[in-house]
Amino acid sequence: MEINVIGAKPLNVSDEVFGGEFKQALIHQVVVAYQAGGRAGTKAQLSRGELSGTTKKFKKQKGGGARHGDYRAPIFVGGGVTFAAKPRSYEQKVNRKAYRVALRSILSELIRQDRLKVVESFGIDTPKTKAMVAKLAELQVSGRVLLVSEDANEATFLAARNIPYIHVVDVLALNPVSLVGSDHIVMTVDAVKKIEEWLA
Structure with a gap:
C-alpha cells in the first residue's frame, strides 16, 4: 500500500x-x-500488629459497653488499617x-x-x-x-x-x-x- x-x-x-x-x-x-x-506500587499502610504502642486492654471486659482490647484496633482514630496496603507490582504480562x-x-x-x-x-x-x-x-x-x-x-x-x-x-x-x-x-x-x- x-x-x-x-x-x-x-x-x-x-x-x-x-x-x-x-x-x-x-x-x-x-x-x-x-x-x-x-x-x-509503593503504597504502604500499617496493620494493627505493626503499630507501635501498648497492647494493654484499656478497660474491663464487661460492664463498660462495647468490648475492646487495645487502642490499636482499626475502629479507633490512629489505629491500624484493617486490610493494610503493602508494596506490590502492577505489572501485567x-x-x-x-x-x-x-x-x-x-x-x-x-x-x-x-x-x-x-x-x-x-x-x-x-x-x-x-x-x-x-x-x-x-x-x-x-x-x-x-x-x-x-x-x-x-x-x-x-x-x-x-x-x-x-x-x-x-x-x-x-x-x-x-x-x-x-x-x-x-x-x-x-x-x-x-x-x-x-x-x-
Missing part, C-alpha cells in the same frame, strides 16, 4: 504493518498493561508478538482515520516556538500532536516544549498509550521505515 507524504512522492509500505484490521480488545489490553507497568500486533493495529486505524501524517522532515533548524507553530499550521494538525522522528535535532525538541500537548519522541520511544492518546501523529519518512522494519 501507499502512504501520502506531504510535499513528496507517496511512500510504499507493508500492508501487514499499516493495513491491518482493528483489534480493539487487544489494543485495550496492551494500553492497560503499559499504564499499569508505570505505576509505582503481554507477549511480545501481541504487543507488536497491537501497535500494527493502532497504526493501521490511524491511517484509516487520516490522523497519521508523513513528512520528509520537520524542517525546524532554530529552537523557536514560532517556527513550530507555523509548521503545525502548515500541516493542519491541532489538539494533542505527537511528532515522531528517527533523529530529531535539539531545535525540534526546544521549539515544541512551550506548546501545550505537543510532544516530540524518538521512534524507539514509541508506545501504544501515546499513539492512542494523540489526535494527530506526524512522522518522518525515516521513522516510518524504522517502524516498518521493527514491526514486520
Whole structure:
C-alpha cells in the first residue's frame, strides 16, 4: 500500500504493518498493561500488629459497653488499617508478538482515520516556538500532536516544549498509550521505515 507524504512522492509500505484490521480488545489490553507497568506500587499502610504502642486492654471486659482490647484496633482514630496496603507490582504480562500486533493495529486505524501524517522532515533548524507553530499550521494538525522522528535535532525538541500537548519522541520511544492518546501523529519518512522494519 501507499502512504501520502506531504510535499513528496507517496511512500510504499507493508500492508501487514499499516493495513491491518482493528483489534480493539487487544489494543485495550496492551494500553492497560503499559499504564499499569508505570505505576509505582509503593503504597504502604500499617496493620494493627505493626503499630507501635501498648497492647494493654484499656478497660474491663464487661460492664463498660462495647468490648475492646487495645487502642490499636482499626475502629479507633490512629489505629491500624484493617486490610493494610503493602508494596506490590502492577505489572501485567503481554507477549511480545501481541504487543507488536497491537501497535500494527493502532497504526493501521490511524491511517484509516487520516490522523497519521508523513513528512520528509520537520524542517525546524532554530529552537523557536514560532517556527513550530507555523509548521503545525502548515500541516493542519491541532489538539494533542505527537511528532515522531528517527533523529530529531535539539531545535525540534526546544521549539515544541512551550506548546501545550505537543510532544516530540524518538521512534524507539514509541508506545501504544501515546499513539492512542494523540489526535494527530506526524512522522518522518525515516521513522516510518524504522517502524516498518521493527514491526514486520
